Amino acid sequence: MNTTGINRYELLVDSVVDYAICLINLDGTIASWNVGCERSTGYVAAEVLGKHIRMFYADDALAADEPTAALVTAHDEGRVETEGWRVRKDGSQYWANVVLDLVKTPDGTAIGYASITRDLTERKQAEDRLRRSEEQFRLLLQGVGDCAIYMLDPDGCITSWNTGAQRIKGYTREEILGKHLSTFYTLEDRAAGEPQRALGLAASTGRFEAEGWRVRKDGSSFWAHVIIDRINGDDGRHVGFAKVTRDITARRDADAALADAREALFQSQKLEAVGQLTGGVAHDFNNLLMAVIGSLELLEVRLSHDPHALNLLGNALAGARRGAALTKRMLAFARKQELQPTSIDLKALVQGISSLLQRSAGPTITIDTVFPLALHHILVDGNQLELALLNLVMNARDAMPSGGHIIITAKNETIEQSGHRSALPPGGYVSLSVTDDGHGMDAATLERATEPFFTTKGIGKGTGLGLxxxxxxxxxxxxxxxxxSEAGRGTTAELWLPMAMTAEDALTHEPEAPVPENSASGAQSILVVDDDPLIAMTMSAVLNDLGHITVEANSAREALDQLSQKNYFDLMITDYAMPVMNGLQLIEQVQARWPHLPIILATGYAELPEGSAKSVLRLPKPFGRVDLVRVVDAAAAASASRKTSV
Structure with missing residues (x-):
């Protein structure tokens, strides 16, 4: 019966191939060996029976004497379970789960150990792969320095924290774990319930994405791009959130700068286009005014005996001269006016016209000037700057109908690199500011403030050409x-002008000596060149009335023919804008053939080619009788000086 039972037991043990089952003597030698043992280790029974179990242990386990420790523990405690690497016959290793149970006789005498070993190599490798993957994922998250990546529990409290989160937000892992997501929100967003809204949307829809201001540990703010994703467990239950935050402040600033640059380019192109149109209209209008003013001035001399007619004529002249002033402003906007830049002492200039500025502002307005002790000279046309400053003060006055305060300040400025808010190139400048506490301008008005003819002052109260x-x-x-400017908060106009290289020739603003209405140079023979017969005829009439002898030419080619046929001209006055051959090209040919002939260039344009006709006097259009007397006398004086020096 016992034999049969033992045989059945052996059959049962040998039929188990997934487990290595064997008996081990108390001294650690192998007493039995099943088929599962052969399958796991590669040894047959004859090769292992009587051998010590040490033969299956790896070197490091043998060095630690693990076999002896396992046997001792099983003997003392009756059972021991261990895992570790074991060695097969071919030298390969496998991960084994080993259970040793102490075997006793019915009377309690220990006779050996029952060993059951399972090959868990695949499970071990899977666990190792999972551990390595988790470690790599952890290292990946920790290595991402540009993104804050962390986990939240379902209530929004922080449960993990990567290096990027610490770099961006300033908190260490120990400082932030367990804190609520709202820690990073501004006080305004917290009061508005923004953190709860974001978590609610992420929980209900699965994802929340937004941009907004967030707060670092040190209290500074940054513009963040935020993504919150809902995380579900294997059973579909909500277990938390994954949170990704990027600091995109630099990108936002760059986008804003690009948008500002595009807007500035658009405004510049718009003003340039309007300027071209305005300059062209002003130039043509100048020619018309030339004829009107010249003819009216001639009539003024002839009608001096008729007071009523003289009064009407005076009104017409006043209107024409107002038109001439208007065209000058139009040309100033179009940057086509004739300028005479000089080194200017800005402080002295403002002091010199302070009484004029105060009279223009009126008794209800106080004007204060604040200048530093050391203020660089600037390179600008002083007369035009006075007019510009007067325009700024009058605009400030009109913005304060009930009275107020105007402050005129100036300071030295240095632009060291491109990208300055003024869009000016690097260099030295002086910033002249006129600030009022008037009603100010809204954004739409401010955008159009420098456009010609744009005004908010009402019909008849402004030309729209001051700014x-x-x-x-x-x-x-x-x-x-x-x-x-802002509506209700006043306006500041900053006029940035380049510093002068030297202050030696600073302009002193003294009233000019009156110019006689009749020429002091005596009668001269003058060649008048203009493609507009009306202008040529009017100019000739004024010159004739001054006692000069004139010959008209309506083209540059006709002027050259006149000079070739008649060699008695004392002076040539030529227009600049003429077809086929312009005034500068004509001057170049005349100077080459008749180098001693004085020449006056009459033009409404300032943008002439650089370096052209340096020795030629300029006569800005539109001009009147007094202007013509001054420039003709200057040309005669220059010619006499050259002849004397020769």
């Missing part, structure tokens, strides 16, 4: 006009 003229002067002088 346009200031803008044109600044641009043509190598500077910039900057306007800052």
């Amino acid at each position: 346009s003229m200031v803008h044109g002067l600044a641009e043509q002088s190598g500077g910039r006009l900057l306007l800052r």
Whole structure:
């Protein structure tokens, strides 16, 4: 019966192939060996029976004497379970789970150990792969320094924290774990319930994405791109959130700068287009005014005996001269006015016209000037700057109908690199500011403030050319006009102008000596060149009335023919804008063939080719009788000086 039972037991044990089952003597030698043992280790029974179990242990386990420790523990405690690497016959290793049970006789005498070993190599490898994957994922998250990546529990409290989160937000892992997501929100967003809204949307829809201001540990703010994803467990239950935050402050600033640059380019192109149109209209209008003013001045002399007619004529002349002033402002906006830049002491200039500025502002307005002790000289046309400053003060006055305060300040400025808010190139400048506490301008008005003929003053109260003229002067002088204003909070106009290289020739503003209405140079033979017969005829009439002898030419080619046929001209006055051959090209040919002939260039344009006709006197259009007397006398004086020196 026992034999049969033992045989059945052996059959049962040998049939188990997934487990290595064997008996081990108390001294650790092998007493039995089943088929599962052969399958796991590669040894047959004859090769292992009587051998010690040490033969299956790896070197490091043998060095630690693990076999002896396992046998001792099983003997003392009756059972021991261990896992570790074991060695097969071919030298390969496998991960084994080993259970040793102490075997006793019915009377309690220990006779050996029952060993059951399972090959768990695949499970071990899977666990190792999972552990390595988790470690790699952890290292990946920790290595991402540009993104804050961390986990939240379902209530929004932080449960993990990567290096990027610490770099961006300033908190260490120990400082932030367990804190609520709202820690990073502004006080305004917290009061509005923004953190709860974000978590609620992520929980209900699975994802929340937004941009907004977030707060670092040190209290500073940054513009963040935020993503919150809902995390579900294997059973589909909500277990938390994954949170990714990027600091995109630099990108936002770059986008804003790009948008500002595009807007500035658009405004510049718009003003340039309007300027081209305005300059062209002003030039043509100048020619018309030339004829009107010249003819009216001639009539003024002839009608001096008729007071009523003289009064009507005076009104017509006043209107024509107002038109001439208007065209000058239009040309100033278009940057086509004739400028005479000089080194200017800005403080002295403002002091010199302070009484004029105060009278223009009126008794209800106080004007204060604040200048530093050391203020660089600037390179600008002083007369035009006075006019620009007067325009700025009058605009400030009109913004304060009930009275107020105007502050005129100036300071030295240095632009060291491109990208300055003024969009000016690097260099030295002086910023002249006129600030009022008037009603200010809204954004739409501010955008159009420098456009010509744009005004908010109502019909008959403004031409809309004041700021346009200031803008044109600044641009043509190598500077910039900057306007800052808000509705109800006043306006500041900043006029940036380049510093002069030297202050030795600073302009002193003294009233000019009156110019006689009749020429002091005596009768001269003058060649008048203009493609517009009306202008040529009017100019000739004025010159004839002054006692000069004139010959008209309506083209550059006709002028050259006149000079070739008649060699008695004392002076030539030529227009610039003529077809086929312009005034500068004509001057170049005349100077080559008749180098001693004085020449006057009459033009409404300032943007002539650099270096052209340096020795030629300029006569800005439109001009009147007094202007013509002055420039003709100057040309005669220059010619006499050259002859004397020869």
